[in-house]
Amino acid sequence: MKRLIDYFLLQWKEHPFRTPLLLRGARQVGKTHAARVLGKTYPSFVELNFDLKPQLKALFDKDLDPHRILHEIFVLTKQLVTPGQTLLFIDEIQEAPKAILALRYFYELIPELHVIAAGSLVDFAVQKVGMPVGRVSSLYMYPLSFMEFLAATQPHLIGIIFEQNIDQEASSLTHEKILESVGQYLAIGGMPEMVACWQKMHHLHACMHIPSKLIDTYKQDFNKYARAHQLEYLNLLFTQIPRQLGKKFKYSAIEADLRKRELEPCLDLLLTANIMHKVKHSGAHGIPLGAEVDFSVFKLLFIDVALTQYLLDLESGDWFINPLEAFINKGELVEAFVGQELIAYTHPRKREELYYWQREARDSSAEVDYVIQHKSQVIPIEVKGGKGSTLRSMHMFLESHPQSPYGIRFSTQNYSIHEKIHSYPLYAIAKVMADDDPDVKNALLALTL
Numbered sequence: 001m002k003r004l005i006d007y008f009l010l011q012w013k014e015h016p017f018r019t020p021l022l023l024r025g026a027r028q029v030g031k032t033h034a035a036r037v038l039g040k041t042y043p044s045f046v047e048l049n050f051d052l053k054p055q056l057k058a059l060f061d062k063d064l065d066p067h068r069i070l071h072e073i074f075v076l077t078k079q080l081v082t083p084g085q086t087l088l089f090i091d092e093i094q095e096a097p098k099a100i101l102a103l104r105y106f107y108e109l110i111p112e113l114h115v116i117a118a119g120s121l122v123d124f125a126v127q128k129v130g131m132p133v134g135r136v137s138s139l140y141m142y143p144l145s146f147m148e149f150l151a152a153t154q155p156h157l158i159g160i161i162f163e164q165n166i167d168q169e170a171s172s173l174t175h176e177k178i179l180e181s182v183g184q185y186l187a188i189g190g191m192p193e194m195v196a197c198w199q200k201m202h203h204l205h206a207c208m209h210i211p212s213k214l215i216d217t218y219k220q221d222f223n224k225y226a227r228a229h230q231l232e233y234l235n236l237l238f239t240q241i242p243r244q245l246g247k248k249f250k251y252s253a254i255e256a257d258l259r260k261r262e263l264e265p266c267l268d269l270l271l272t273a274n275i276m277h278k279v280k281h282s283g284a285h286g287i288p289l290g291a292e293v294d295f296s297v298f299k300l301l302f303i304d305v306a307l308t309q310y311l312l313d314l315e316s317g318d319w320f321i322n323p324l325e326a327f328i329n330k331g332e333l334v335e336a337f338v339g340q341e342l343i344a345y346t347h348p349r350k351r352e353e354l355y356y357w358q359r360e361a362r363d364s365s366a367e368v369d370y371v372i373q374h375k376s377q378v379i380p381i382e383v384k385g386g387k388g389s390t391l392r393s394m395h396m397f398l399e400s401h402p403q404s405p406y407g408i409r410f411s412t413q414n415y416s417i418h419e420k421i422h423s424y425p426l427y428a429i430a431k432v433m434a435d436d437d438p439d440v441k442n443a444l445l446a447l448t449l
Contacts, residue, residue: 189306
């Protein structure tokens, strides 16, 4: 299936000042598949998987001389790595942290060699050994976005979305058709295995064994990066965090007998494993948004909306039977979907940060779901599962932040602009975000080719 990362990997391949690349992201989001797809564009492709063949880790034990390493790869695998002709892919590189350091010497001593490394828990290894500054670049991967989901299921809809003039309403038939597809995405999610199953079977029940398997896989990883006494806390956080979806996160809501000092280090582990995302509170009076962050106030998103529903034991079939009603009744999931989309449509060279705004005061509390930097301006975003005609918090934000020229509402409603409120359908997030980065826009349009 086509992925946004494919465009950026081809950019990396063709860049004259290319450095070795580290693909980063949670387990099962498609990193290995993306590297193999890129490998097909080379005369030869050599893959080393330290999880599948642990004996290959010894390649980096003696020293980090890249010439010796390439020679021994040939001795051990009978595969010749030819600089300028071969893509060398090192998978599960966190199993041999010295290999991360070796990337520097591949760059310095054999710059014509194309090297990509990946690993589901690579960020833990980077914390231990560091990243060779200026010698290694990174690209982050996430579950399939809604646009990538359409590319796999209904690719013709992508062109329709991007051709729509945002100053005019879409036809009611088109609008309802694409909203139905958003409902499908919310039921199926963006994990590649789940999307592939839906693509083949077109029956939700036939694919419902996959979320359980993915959840078990994430839990099995706990033993790889946590201490024994932390396992119980990790399991609690993993299952309880979705219950605070859309709310300010409170450690006290996890279990009354546990304190922040026990749970906070475990939450940091889940964030490093890339299976949780923080939505940080910002005063949002200017750019960068991170300059006004209150680190004690934040919300949390799980990696994928469908996995979130599985953990919450929610019925996914509602998204097919009556999607418009499901949008209203499951507003927190719709908010999470928008957050997942905002992350997906930013440039993958850096891990995207999400922000929201709130004011807690007697008789005048307010909260805006997300705040983004868009075209060098601070723009508030409200998410409404239904018609969402009341936007009191949005208006309060705009009154207190005169430098923000307008606010965005994502909802089930059609396109409209009324004074300072720009309303877009839930399926138009990619179209809005693409205006901020031509590379992201080109990557999205490449999904239709």
